[in-house]
Amino acid sequence: MEVQKEAYDAHCHDSGPEDFLRRVPCPKNQLCLDEDNPTHVVSGTQLTYAVQDINSPRFWYLSFVACVWNSSTCKWQRSNHNASLHYQLTLVNGDPSAADHNPFEYQFSFDKQDTVEIYLVCVVFYGCILVPLQVYAACRQIHPITRLFTAVLVVQLAGLLFDTLHLLVFSFDGEGIEGINIAGDLFNILAQSLFMMLLLLLAKGWAITRMMLTRRLLLFALWGLYSILILTLYFWNMTEVDVVQDIDEYQTWPGWLTLGLRVLIMVWFLGELRHTMTYEHNTNKLNFFLHFGAATLVWFIYLPVVALIALQVSPLWRYKLLLGFTYSADLLAHSVMTYLLWPDRSEQYLLLAYEADLSSELEEFNEAPHVLNHPKDTTLLTPLCDTESNHSTLLKIHT
Template identity: 25%
Template sequence: MGIATIVFLCTCGAFATAKYIDGTLESDENWAFLTRFCFRTAGSYHYHFTYSSERCCQNILMYFDTVTQWDAVYESNLNCSAREAVLEQGRNQKIILSPDAPYSGCSIVSSNGTREISCRSVRSFKLSRARWWYIAVSKCDGIQNGLRLDYQMHMFNPGGYWTNEFSADEQGILETDIAFLTAFILLLLWAGIQGSTLYQIGRLHMTFKLFIGTIVLQIASLVFLCIHYGIYGKNGVGVPTLIPIGRIIAAVNEILFLLLLMLLAKGWTVVRGRLTEESQLRLIALMVMYTIAYAIMFIWEAKAFDPAKVIYVYDSPAGYGIVALSFIAFCWFVYAVIVTAKKNPDKQRFYVQFCSVYSLWLLSRFIVVMVSNSYLEDWYREKVVNGINLAVAFAADVAFMIFTRPYGSNFPFHLKPSQVSVDLSESGDPEHPYAPSSPVSGDRSIELFQGKAPFSRSSSENREGVPLPKTDREIQAWSGHVPTHLFRATHAQQDS
């Protein structure tokens, strides 16, 4: 499925509960869920409800997030009256939308020749702790004519710009995203400088270019999310369509970074210039599974997400599917690293460190989601998981920068990008897998890897007029650019 299709499907649904909501509720039932909001230790909400006087009287019900209230009534077999009965008396959890009800703010108005009940008021309260409030509408008079209600609600938490419009579970997300957006921009500058150095020494491989691409995607994702939440802090609505766009970009970034890790785990650009056909098919299968899993998650969230039950995406079947796939990728990654390291003992030190760092990256989501779902309060999960995921992603990128330092002790790219394009097979030189599988005679071997036309065997200089190495010291000095065994072969032929 194309990315554009996924974006369209995602933008058709609601990815977040707006703190300012308006619309029309229509239901054939006499009890229906409206919205939810996580208040801190204090809060307030403004409401304006309008409905036909023939449907009087409807009620607004405010449920706590406890097993004796919301969990007891939602998707239960209780009738309408029983669902109202679980509310605690004296806590003003029921608002009767009637002109006769005190403090309801209701009155009879005429609109287009019809009599309507219009209710407008403000309610404030204090809580002992942060908790979710679930808001429902009911009409339990025994007359089964359903519900029809035009509504506007604006809910507030105490505080200023950074907290007022945000539900308690979202407070801190904007600040976290801005901080990591700044960090990733600085990281991109660092990567650009390091990439320039790699280019100058002829070691700018496709893997590093792919890495820079993942940083750009991460920044783009955070830009979209910061724009939405920045506007959201002013009006409680934001730009909802930016949320799925930002999250889809983040998913593409994660898939590409996983592809990068798998390519390096298989030894591409490190110990081999080309993957076998079998390895390519396995890698494609993993990427396809990841893409399908994310597509299912986004489509499910757009079409089947139930805010009355699910607190955040990883508390859903689709979220658990992504977590399980991350664990499968971890097992695959470790296996690929072990096989590659065994075949290339000279790279074992690099692969031990590489595997240790990125195994944690692959397992981080599994660990974080399991711990947060088991031990963190519902209202605390989303912002904690968001912060940890960004921190882990940033740490993984910094680690990659350290691994690919041109003069680092574990620098993996000792050969030029032109050597990666050579059609290699598993039967090549076992000590130097980049070497051609068929022998190249004479000085042509050096020129082949330098991407130049062969020079005369009798010449003692290359095309640029630089003398070829003749002594062991010169050979050692050149070995950082072209494999030493090739120079030794060339030197031996010159001596003959």
Template identity: 30%
Template structure:
């Protein structure tokens, strides 16, 4: 009951975070001594009805707003600091001087291109001195209805994606809770199943928080302040816990042996991996270039994370191979074969996603990558839940009540199966 209350409390906190909104609508007050300051990026689709409107005032009379298309002749120059300020602003699309705007006035541009989607960039610049203080509100809208208008084209469809997987993980979480309850009542709730339950709950909460964020965004153009990072952090925690579970299974815990072999090494390695993941997560968030269209694994911290995950895969393969060689039970050897092939593929999917990210156009990159990523994670968790379900794992999964190798060698699966 306490665990269920904790889960509900976490969901409530996630919901509240999602509704403390601040965020395309971009409403800010900046004060910069630079002569060229990036304000916003938005990808416009080919659907008619797109608009870019702004309201604002500038303390410096010569500070202006400049708009850029993603063409090489525009943002290719404007976004490149090797050019002079004058060269950068000259490359822009139509500009409007901010000192012509009062607090209640606005300008609207209609950036439409019926050939393909385009990223548009908004900057404040003052080549005579510095940008200074600018108080502004930008509203960037695509053509289309509720599911499209507020979203940059590269993010259109993400709300629907997370809505679908919210229900997928809701069903999976419900099944996990039911299974956990039955096993607990039968005194057969093995720690391995507890870890799997934790992974599924964390992934469900991640999807839920991100769905709240995109749902809020679709209605008012603002996302939850910190909700995106919170949802991604929950996913990161789920990934780390899942890697731990895979390593423990590959080492034969509760299948070929009762105790965890080399426990200190396992905990130490996972501790290092956790710290590394967290540092890279903070590095990516702190150093993220808001004008960039690159995927996170194109960055230095992203590449380090990819290498770390690849090393974890090699460790997983080594553990699984050694355990397979030591095992003589036919059902367990068959389990290791299926399990090993399936989850080496899961580890490899991230490099494959990176290749896909590099191959697709920037304006479809984010939604393509996230669709692959969320789908493979869902399939992986469904696969493990299937392999470790009580009706299938009776031949190879040790009961939670077994505590010695002597007991394990003569194990029957009765205590694990009777609850079903």
């Protein structure tokens, strides 16, 4: 056993360099028997492990085993002592007696350090820039595409706020608020799902080239399947993946299915976008589809590429790599969409409902001596022309 070769024991292995072993149960309100130097024990505790890995970080685990190192034979044997253990273990990164702890590192494992800063940066960008701008745009331009994208950003911000709150609490007590964390993750999943739906609708030219959707069943089937898979991946990673295993969420079968379906949806997206552009002749709309397609293609492909790269990255850095790339790509994609859907620009290619109040002009027109008054049940059809899209709308006016 590797532990036996390295662990110090006063009777059987006094040359061991590492102070690994503690015998339990410890005497009530006293130090454990293996704590022979009380000055090395943190005040208010019965045992203390001091780990010093200054040059290279690594994972450390605590294990309870029902066996004992026999001091007479120096062999491991099963313990027949029946006991009910009540314990509370606190693991921190740093010396508890020191006063200069970094609050964003002290309570966190090395692979989770610096994640608070990532969330705080995202909250600032979404909460102070993107969401206010998009809410303002939605107030200026009432359109289903604008409203859907506004919902995406609001839900994304809600998820970030919940996750950030959990991490801030965790940085102080080492526990956080698990319910808030789960709620934040679910909001993030919902935001990703809604954004995927928005991209698929735009690829089909909905509310830009046409208002009627074709092959709706296939569209909603792909979207629904992807949403179910990312939700399954989240709960699978939370319940089935052991933290001791050297894998991330995308190295499980739900993860591979999610990545594969994402690539499949990307191919379908490109096909639909090409089909939409084939039947579009408006220059402004074609320019929008070109910029939209290029930006969306990057968003689709980044996750499979990053997941493959993460296979070659140490687990100590893998989580931060995936988290940083994911939120950076989402932030970039949302910023590009905010730019493309800004009212002054999007009114050139979105199908907008023009409202005109012609009541006063019609009254003057009807009172003119050369105009015959129509019966009350007569309906006038007045064409409203859109010079950009070459479409016309018949406005019914009851007189």
